[in-house]
Amino acid sequence: MLQRLQNISFLDIALWALGAIIIFVVIWGTVATLIENPYPAQTWVETVVAGIAQGSLYALIAIGYTLVYGVLFMINFAHGEFFMSGIITATIFLAQPMKASGFLDAHPVISISLIAVTAILVSVGIALLTERVAYRPLRKAPRLVPLITAIGASFFWQYFFRGLYGSEVKSFPQFEALAGKASILGIPILKSHIIVIIAAVLMLIGLYFFIMKTKVGKSIRAVAENKDVAALMGINVDRAVAITFAMGSAMAGIAGVLFALVFRQVHFFMGFIPGIKAFTAAVLGGIGSVPGAALGGFLLGMFESVGPGLFLEGLGIPAPHQLKDVIAFTLLVLVLIFRPQGILGERLAVEKA
């Protein structure tokens, strides 16, 4: 017992105190908001649904971070650019011309399918190229090296696509069928949000099934644990790593399409913030864990959406919704203080470092 007490440092106490203060402020703000009751119920429902939709996007992108970390113990900072590359290309070469020619309004299902397939193919292509050229040669290098390379790759792709398509914001056309709201259980909800949530949940379930049940999925988990032994089983480790990148970037490609459906604009820098947020979500859920990435994504989206109105409004903070990033990163700090391995992470970060 004394031993354990001695192991607790001043820093631990300070961090716990910080955590306790933050939680106290959050509870105080929440109670104050609930007493004040500034918003009607309808607003809360909309905020929650928006949070789930935003969280779906984070979850889809976070999968890519967590899968790659799982097999290579590397943070792929270029992942946000994989997300951007697919949808920006599909917007310029398909969505905008199809809207202009009237094809998109005449055949919305064919159009969105073509856009999605193109976005996925481009995202996967960029990811595989990056893996082959920039990451694979560094597989045995010290871990800082691929990390720096990933940051370099991120910049490279941003400016590559800026050079290719220009730096201005490009509008993504409205799908008439997705405009406005639909009523679910008597609650009006944005149709684009419904599509995003359904698509993301289906993709996440599909991916989980693939990883857990298929031969290729199992081989990827084997490679994540021990590359040498996996090779002895006959698993081509290079190919398994490439498949991992392909799956993560396919998810990011889909997330790009869903992002465009909701926000209706794309640009070369659009991968940066969602990339950082999704990385946060992956750490939050426990990096390396697929269910963790999904959970972290939904939690983060929810906190960002509901948090400002619920925690901050009651404290009398003006324009609380501009502070959603503060909430996101405070949540991250809290989780890292109280559970460094993330919510569903199994091992301590140090073990792998």
Next chain:
Amino acid sequence: MAMLEVKNLHTYYGNIQALQGISLEVEEGEIVTLIGANGAGKTTTLRSICRLLDPRQGSIILEGEDLANCKAHEMVYKGVAMVPEGRGVFSRLTVAENLDMGAFSRDDASGVRQDLERVYNLFPRLKERRAQVAGTLSGGEQQMLATGRALMAHPRLMLMDEPSMGLSPILVEDTFETIKAINKEGTTILLVEQNATMAFSVADRGYVLQTGEIILHDTAENLKTNEMVQKAYLGIE
């Protein structure tokens, strides 16, 4: 023609030379043991044979085929499976999934089913625990799993790296019984051991490895009575 012929292997870790010209042969149907002290280069030899390490010099010939251009992940397709040092089970996969991975190289579903039966008969414990995550198994059970996983590849040559390491005396006995049984059913075995007494009790022939060199090879019978071997590896003064 020998099943496996290793000629003059020189393997390095960076600039450190671990193997200084290892040559050995394994005939079809044999159990051949490779004994040596800690750090002698036993694991390095096995890892060189299955291409996890790239020897600077020397050749590995399997049934007449030079494996110089073979990749580690192609070895199992050539009929070579390994039970690695320290077992190397996939601890987050279940027992059944580990065995699945052992059969990764195969697409004869009925043959795989038969081999799974065989592994479960050999190690009933594994069948009981098939849904359990391998990381929660005891050391002995993990050894069974690593052996069973190698058998799932239906190998003609099995490389085993210190299967008795860290096991209780009873389990060590069992392990060597199993090795004999596997060999009787037609699998050729190259067995790396520090437990020379047990190794000689099952092996046909043996090689003695010292600091990266083969210093002696003979039949197991003769090695048992060799004065130097008795002194250095069998604890007989």
